[in-house]
Amino acid sequence: ENHPIVKEYRSQIKLLEFNADTPTSLFECGVVQWLWMENYFGETKDQFNSVHDKLIETWKMLKPYLKGQTLHFSCVRESLEDLTNIEYIRDCAIQAGINTKLIYVDEIGWNNVNFVDLEEEPITDIFKLYPWEWMMNELFAYNIKNDEINANWIEPAWKMILANKAILAILWELYPNHPLLLETYLDSPKEMKNYVKKPLLSREGANVEVVKNGEISEKTSGEYGEEGFVYQALADLHHEKSGYSIIGSWIIGQEACGITFRESDQFITTDKSRFVPHIIE
Incomplete structure (x- = not known):
């Protein structure tokens, strides 16, 4: 009851920033606040929130464009927040009928031909919750241009410009x-x-x-x-x-x-x- 219900906003809305690369707080938006509304208001209120359905729908749309049979999901090992968000996005991909695999960033390997996971399975498609500018400062990223598979990286590298x-x-x-x-x-x-x-x-x-x-x-x-x-x-x-x-x-x-x-x-x-x-x- 301490939080305001915003009934109208008279000022001109302005763009403060644009985050194009690291989707944290997505779980809070797509799941937590929706469950809060259902718990307190049932079906008597609405919310501007179709995040969950839109994620599943978009993964279904992207599925035919994946290069392989497994879509890897990756984040840093030390962040529970990042893991929560990446697992939520991965769950939506599973609901879209995509075969997925979780791998931490430090577990991604290189076999002199392409990127591989811990089971030596080639990484053909990977969604990473890890900023591109961090990757660009590591020797690891040098291999992206040498990758014979030319894996699909989601989010793509051009997001660096917008982020x-x-x-x-x-x-x-x-x-x-x-x-x-x-x-x-x-x-x-x-x-x-x-x-x-x-x-x-x-x-x-x-x-x-x-x-x-x-x-x-x-x-x-x-x-x-x-x-x-x-x-x-x-x-x-x-x-x-x-x-x-x-x-x-x-x-x-x-x-x-x-x-x-x-x-x-x-x-x-x-x-x-x-x-x-x-x-x-």
Whole structure:
């Protein structure tokens, strides 16, 4: 009862960021908040959420394009959050009739011809919850161009372009003053006095600085920043007594099919921000 029911939003919606490569919090959106609604409201309310059905439908659509008989799913061994999300996506693929196999990133092998799993089975198709820029900094990734099978990597490597926050500055350059965009630049804030400084590759709100009237009003720590920054005009976030909130929109099969609300006591949304389920009144 402490969370607001958003009945209307008068301000112009703005694109803050675009995460193209690492689908964490998908399980919370597709399963947890849907079960919350069913438990509390039965069939009396609705939710903008067809994530589960859309995942299964899209895997069915992709199945004929797979190169082999097994679709591998991979993430890092140390993260329960990543494992939960990758297992959920894998479960949807199983429901779509696809034969799957879980393998941790550190278990992926190379036999001088192609990638293999622990049973020496060739990896022909693989969904990885592991950022491309991490892979590009490892010797392991050097073999991708030598792979004779030329395995299907999902998400594909071109997602690196969209997952880099430099795309926000490029969008502003291509479409200046577009109502859905925030003024954004590389290298410097130009004439802006109120802006947010973000590393090009940071996740979960790490290494972000909020500047108001030329002074830093809030900042977070982390391991990013060496790759450079973008400077984005300060957005007027929705604010209630319970905190600041932002909307996340999930796109599956090129269609928007679910939304999530993240709520924070502070202005910057981080991995500690609350996940707030929603209903449509």
